[in-house]
Amino acid sequence: MLTTLDRLRRGARAEIALETGLARSAITNLSAVLLENRLVRPVADQPPQRVGRRIEQLEIDGRHLCLIGAQLEVDQAVVVAHDLTGRELHRDEIPVRTPRDADPETVAKTIADGVAASLDRLTGVSPLSLDLVVPGGIARDAATVSCALDLGWIDVPYRTLVAARLPAFPAGVHLAGDGSLAAYAEFAALRAEPGMAGLSDVFFLKSATGVGAGVISEGQILRSALHAPGHMIVVPDGEQCECGRRGCFVTVADPEVVVRRAGLTDVRRERGLPMALDELVRRVRDGDPAARAAAEEAVFWFRILIDNANLMYEPQMVVLGGYLAAFAAELADLPETTLSTLGYGSRQGRDALVPARLGAFAAVQGALTLRRLELLSAPARSGLLSA
Numbered sequence: 001m002l003t004t005l006d007r008l009r010r011g012a013r014a015e016i017a018l019e020t021g022l023a024r025s026a027i028t029n030l031s032a033v034l035l036e037n038r039l040v041r042p043v044a045d046q047p048p049q050r051v052g053r054r055i056e057q058l059e060i061d062g063r064h065l066c067l068i069g070a071q072l073e074v075d076q077a078v079v080v081a082h083d084l085t086g087r088e089l090h091r092d093e094i095p096v097r098t099p100r101d102a103d104p105e106t107v108a109k110t111i112a113d114g115v116a117a118s119l120d121r122l123t124g125v126s127p128l129s130l131d132l133v134v135p136g137g138i139a140r141d142a143a144t145v146s147c148a149l150d151l152g153w154i155d156v157p158y159r160t161l162v163a164a165r166l167p168a169f170p171a172g173v174h175l176a177g178d179g180s181l182a183a184y185a186e187f188a189a190l191r192a193e194p195g196m197a198g199l200s201d202v203f204f205l206k207s208a209t210g211v212g213a214g215v216i217s218e219g220q221i222l223r224s225a226l227h228a229p230g231h232m233i234v235v236p237d238g239e240q241c242e243c244g245r246r247g248c249f250v251t252v253a254d255p256e257v258v259v260r261r262a263g264l265t266d267v268r269r270e271r272g273l274p275m276a277l278d279e280l281v282r283r284v285r286d287g288d289p290a291a292r293a294a295a296e297e298a299v300f301w302f303r304i305l306i307d308n309a310n311l312m313y314e315p316q317m318v319v320l321g322g323y324l325a326a327f328a329a330e331l332a333d334l335p336e337t338t339l340s341t342l343g344y345g346s347r348q349g350r351d352a353l354v355p356a357r358l359g360a361f362a363a364v365q366g367a368l369t370l371r372r373l374e375l376l377s378a379p380a381r382s383g384l385l386s387a
């Protein structure tokens with residue numbers, strides 16, 4: 001009933017009964033429980049009713065509850081809190097240093113302290129869940145970061161390291177990789193556009209501090225699909241990669257490699273990788289020959305990746321994040337056979353490759369959206385019902 005109400009935004013009991021397929025009496029009883037638990041409330045600005053008839057509309061409430069998300073990226077992190085309606089209550093960027101050999105204990109403490117500080121500031125709301133997001137792959141136990149080479153992490157029990165420093169969350173502490181979640185957030189943003197409601201299959205590719213991807217299939221995250229595109233072999237017997245393979249995608253098109261080729265090593269050292277990539281985009285626009293050559297080579301490799309992903313997953317649209325957003329037009333120079341398979345609604349062929357719009361912290365937004373839907377779908381199991 002809550003997920004239906006979330007989709008409708010507001011609705012009368014009869015309408016909810018129709019949409020859910022439940023009996024009117026069941027909806028009446030459920031509504032009473034949900035009202036008592038402040039998970040729904042009557043809509044304030046109801047249209048005037050005929051005398052003697054009062055058709056009350058309901059909407060999601062839950063303003064006394066919040067969901068916390070904490071996303072860790074290379075050299076940056078953020079803690080975000082949403083209430084049960086999806087409204088952002090709080091956002092705090094946390095200074096964090098993550099060299100390639102970042103000590104997991106130190107990073108976990110920084111993140112846990114950031115979450116604790118946010119919890120202190122969120123007065124009058126009870127935290128339900130904590131979603132941790134990292135730039136890397138997650139093991140099947142959903143608690144361990146199996147591989148995050150940008151941080152130098154292999155098999156780090158990150159969820160436990162953070163959770164052990166914080167009070168318990170009634171709906172748990174969860175861990176996920178950033179690629180799939182960013183893909184979901186970008187997908188949800190696209191689907192909310194006019195004429196896009198039926199969009200279901202999206203390939204998300206980004207390059208910022210590394211190379212990441214996510215696949216949305218039939219409206220859902222395709223778990224474990226292409227979580228480490230940077231380590232697909234593209235050059236047989238190529239350069240040795242730190243993952244142990246030879247000729248991985250990152251050996252030819254990692255942002256560190258691109259920045260170096262563009263002659264931006266000093267900028268990278270002094271101002272960090274994100275600033276060096278911004279400078280790359282600026283110099284390409286200004287016609288700098290080294291920057292242009294470096295970008296052209298990167299685009300060459302990314303086109304191959306997009307083309308291969310297109311064959312594997314048949315997306316309707318491709319969303320390009322990080323600095324790739326600036327090169328959407330160049331990346332769309334794909335073979336005609338590929339372009340003919342891409343498209344949804346009015347966005348066909350080349351127009352089906354679009355820049356990402358949610359920025360570096362899209363993933364935490366995706367995590368909170370999915371957590372909210374999960375909690376709404378099973379309020380009793382989620383600890384939302386106390387009465």
Ligand SMILES: [Zn+2]
Nearest residue numbers: 231241243248
């Ligand atoms: Zn590799």
